[in-house]
Amino acid sequence: GQNIDQPTEMTATEGAIVQINCTYQTSGFNGLFWYQQHAGEAPTFLSYNVLDGLEEKGRFSSFLSRSKGYSYLLLKELQMKDSASYLCAVRDRTGGFKTIFGAGTRLFVKA
Amino acid sequence: EPEVTQTPSHQVTQMGQEVILRCVPISNHLYFYWYRQILGQKVEFLVSFYNNEISEKSEIFDDQFSVERPDGSNFTLKIRSTKLEDSAMYFCASSPTAGATNEKLFFGSGTQLSVL
Numbered sequence: 628g629q630n631i632d633q634p635t636e637m638t639a640t641e642g643a644i645v646q647i648n649c650t651y652q653t654s655g656f657n658g659l660f661w662y663q664q665h666a667g668e669a670p671t672f673l674s675y676n677v678l679d680g681l682e683e684k685g686r687f688s689s690f691l692s693r694s695k696g697y698s699y700l701l702l703k704e705l706q707m708k709d710s711a712s713y714l715c716a717v718r719d720r721t722g723g724f725k726t727i728f729g730a731g732t733r734l735f736v737k738a
Numbered sequence: 739e740p741e742v743t744q745t746p747s748h749q750v751t752q753m754g755q756e757v758i759l760r761c762v763p764i765s766n767h768l769y770f771y772w773y774r775q776i777l778g779q780k781v782e783f784l785v786s787f788y789n790n791e792i793s794e795k796s797e798i799f800d801d802q803f804s805v806e807r808p809d810g811s812n813f814t815l816k817i818r819s820t821k822l823e824d825s826a827m828y829f830c831a832s833s834p835t836a837g838a839t840n841e842k843l844f845f846g847s848g849t850q851l852s853v854l
Contacts, residue, residue: 672842672843723786724769724786725796726783
């Protein structure tokens with residue numbers, strides 16, 4: 628089976644940097660995704676890692692260590708609009724391909 | 739930018755009734771999915787669909803659920819006899835492929851199902 632753990636909530640200040648951690652266990656790892664979800668809306672894609680290391684995309688970066696089953700999402704220069712849930716998701720190729728989501732981390736950005 | 743469209747945006751039904759949730763995936767995508775999200779909980783995988791058949795389904799996707807691609811554009815989720823616990827936001831998603839690297843999911847805006 629799969630298991631994805633991430634903190635439930637985090638609070639950070641506008642302009643600051645925040646790191647959201649994710650640990651996972653899966654038998655058929657085929658990539659790790661981060662999605663952003665605002666309340667009442669659909670998830671939207673932020674980043675993807677399949678190899679170890681850091682992927683940078685503007686204010687957002689994501690890191691993966693496959694041997695540790697660990698990823699983080701780094702958000703820089705936080706803006707109020709970044710207040711949302713951040714979902715760590717793992718694609719699993721066991722028995723076909725599906726993407727499994729963690730419970731999400733609710734980020735509150737304060738002024 | 740192409741998008742996944744879902745109808746209706748809200749559906750209210752009585753317990754025991756059948757509902758059909760509709761989705762139009764992005765036209766050149768090959769893999770289709772249904773997810774659900776109960777209020778305050780995580781996005782849960784229900785089913786994936788490829789080449790006109792179910793590719794994988796979760797334990798949630800029991801005999802009361804079915805999916806269909808009735809024509810070249812629509813993808814539907816049918817819930818045969820709704821229960822109170824089926825109340826959730828149902829998201830349809832599609833992807834160009836499933837096994838290639840960085841194939842993200844494109845989500846529709848969801849159908850909020852309320853079972854009374």
